[in-house]
Structure formats: C-alpha cells, structure tokens
Amino acid sequence: MPTPLWATIAAVLAACLYTHIRMKLFRSSDKSHTEIITKLLPAEGFKWEARIKNKALFGVSEIPFCRHHDLRLIKFNDTYGCTENNCKTSIEAADLKVFYQVATSYIERDIRNKYS
Ligand SMILES: [Zn+2]
Numbered sequence: 001m002p003t004p005l006w007a008t009i010a011a012v013l014a015a016c017l018y019t020h021i022r023m024k025l026f027r028s029s030d031k032s033h034t035e036i037i038t039k040l041l042p043a044e045g046f047k048w049e050a051r052i053k054n055k056a057l058f059g060v061s062e063i064p065f066c067r068h069h070d071l072r073l074i075k076f077n078d079t080y081g082c083t084e085n086n087c088k089t090s091i092e093a094a095d096l097k098v099f100y101q102v103a104t105s106y107i108e109r110d111i112r113n114k115y116s
Contacts, residue, residue, distance in 0.1 A: 040065055041110065043103035046073075046091070050107055055115035060104045064091070 040047040046064035049072075065072050066082035066089040073080035073091065081090035091099060 040070060041107050042067060043106040044099050046089070046099070046103065048100075048103050048107060050111070052111060052115075055112050058108075058111055060100070060107055062096070062100050064096075064099070064103070 034053075036051055036053045038049060038051050041050050042048075044064075045067065047067050047070065048064050049061035050058055051061075052058040061072075063072055063080065066084065066087060068089060069082055069084045069087060071082055071084060073089070074083055075093065078093045079090050080093060080096060081087075
C-alpha cells in the first residue's frame with residue numbers, strides 16, 4: 001500500500017523543522033564558546049578593561065579607566081588623568097606598572113572564580 005501524499009509531505013516538513021532547530025542550537029552554543037566579552041572591572045581605585053574569552057584566556061588593558069566617568073586615562077607629562085572637568089582621578093606613570101599588576105591579580109582571581 002503506497003504512503004499517502006500528505007504523510008510524505010508531513011514527514012519532509014518535520015525533517016526540515018528538526019534540522020532548522022538543530023542548526024539554531026548549534027549556532028547559539030558555538031557562539032558562546034567563541035565570543036569574547038569586554039568588561040570594565042573595578043580594582044585599586046580604577047576600572048580596568050578586561051577582554052574575557054574564558055578563565056584561561058583573558059587580557060587586561062594596561063591603561064586604566066576613571067571609576068567615576070568610565071573614561072580611559074590620558075597621559076599628560078608623567079601622569080595619567082581623567083579628561084572630565086574637575087575630576088581628580090590620576091596616577092603617576094611610574095606607579096602604573098605596580099597598580100596594573102595588582103589589579104590584574106584581583107581581576108584574574110575574580111575571573112577564575114566566576115568561570116569555574
Ligand atoms: Zn573622571
């Protein structure tokens with residue numbers, strides 16, 4: 001007995017729908033694995049730009065941001081400062097390396113805890 005036409009059409013439509021859903025799920029899970037997120041994280045009185053892929057792969061920008069205005073500090077002579085009017089946020093260029101290392105250490109700990 002031959003299969004009715006409506007049954008064949010229904011089977012084809014169901015197969016298409018199944019493939020479509022599988023592709024959608026695959027794409028969304030694939031995206032979460034490759035996506036790099038950028039965040040401004042507070043540490044040592046500044047905010048630091050972190051680009052995070054996962055707990056084993058992340059980077060922190062060496063120039064911090066003003067914690068009040070979310071602006072990247074700009075170098076004037078030997079000092080990095082916020083460009084917003086009347087903002088006193090600044091750091092000596094000579095101190096920046098130590099602050100960066102301390103901040104990175106805190107950020108690394110937070111990322112490790114968050115993604116484990
Ligand atoms: Zn500022």
